[in-house]
Amino acid sequence: MTATGATLTWAASTDQGGSGLAGYNVHREQGATDPQLGQSTTTSITLTGLTANTQYQVYVRARDVAGNLSGNSQPVTFTTTTGGGDTSPPTAPAGLAASGTTSTGTTLSWTASTDDSGVTGYDILRAPGASGGTFTQAGTSATTSFGDTGLTPNTTYRYQVRARDAAGNVSPVSNTAEVTTQPGTSTGNCAAVPTVQTQWSTGYVIQPLTVTNTGTSAITGWTVTFTLPSGHTLTGSWNGTTTVSGQTVTIRNAAHNGSLAPGAATTSVGFQVSRPNGNTALPSGYICA
Structure with a gap:
């Protein structure tokens, strides 16, 4: 208190x-x-x-x-206790960024705040959409990272972080980080959820492309299709048989990862794509059958 x-x-x-x-x-x-x-x-x-x-x-x-x-x-x-004592807030967290975004979650990280009485934790604030909406507290963290889960596929969120010190003072908010979750759709008895492992100005790696058996009986094979944005080119893939037709990519299971028991998943599939410099689009329309 x-x-x-x-x-x-x-x-x-x-x-x-x-x-x-x-x-x-x-x-x-x-x-x-x-x-x-x-x-x-x-x-x-x-x-x-x-x-x-x-x-x-x-x-x-x-x-x-x-x-x-x-x-x-x-x-x-x-x-609450009587006011007085330390009234100086911590510095604002800096460099807030998101990584490892899936269809239902993302991981946030930032640079630590400083404070004369000691930072005790951080409040993670989230707002819906690319603009508007209200920032509300999505969680807290004692470290400089936070995993937010339970998000809606193919949806944009904005995040800010603020620090707290031992006296209860609160810092200004950090920069705003915008996140759009992956689509992650399914057909029949399987689901495909992509995770952006890393990306740079002219390309990115999706790893893993998680394929899960969502049915009640075992499956012995699966096929995932998705669409590359205009100007993007598949440059490599692994742990699946891949074909490309225009901007449509089809990945079929390899011999070692086609059989999945109910609830089981393979996390070995991945691919790499090149894109025009500055184009931040990502593949969409994932369908697993």
């Missing part, structure tokens, strides 16, 4: 509807309208920007992927 912040923890909820938990909303109990103080994808949150020497009564609601909300948790009451 500090003058401007507090850390809350709770037991995980379960989702009986089967769509899966997406996270938790934290509200301050204030009568007819209970303002939301933050969101978390884990069973804890560090609230920031609170008022010193003030009593708060808060509760938590779980939400699932379909947007359904649970009932309110048992409320908890706490009082």
Whole structure:
């Protein structure tokens, strides 16, 4: 507990509807309208920007992927400490960037902040779309990296990070990093999800192109098709038999990775593409059959 912040923890909820938990909303109990103080994808949150020497009564609601909300948790009451002492915030995190983006997640990293009383952690903020929307807290990290999961395929998100110190001071936000998740579509009993391993101004590597048996019985072969953006050229592939027709690429299983039990996946398939300098487009329309 500090003058401007507090850390809350709770037991995980379960989702009986089967769509899966997406996270938790934290509200301050204030009568007819209970303002939301933050969101978390884990069973804890560090609230920031609170008022010193003030009593708060808060509760938590779980939400699932379909947007359904649970009932309110048992409320908890706490009082922030009296202000004073260290009032200098940490420096803003720098160099926020994303890597390893898949259809449902991405990994963020940044340069550490500095502070005279010591940085205690970072708040990860996320907003929907390439513009507009509101940044809300997607999670926290004690290090300079964070893996965000449960994202929607083929969707754009924006991220910012801010640092917290031992006195509860909060830094300015970092630069904004924009991420677009991979498509990751499926047909029949298999799904194909690409991961960008690395990219540069004139090319990129997709590794792995994860092929998963989503059915209830074993499969003995699979075929993945996708479309290269205009001007992109396949320069290599591995662990599959590849054919190219125009901008359409077809990859069929190799002898050693075609048989997959229900729920099993192969992560050995990959390919490399060259592209015009400055063109940041990526393949789309992945279909697995």
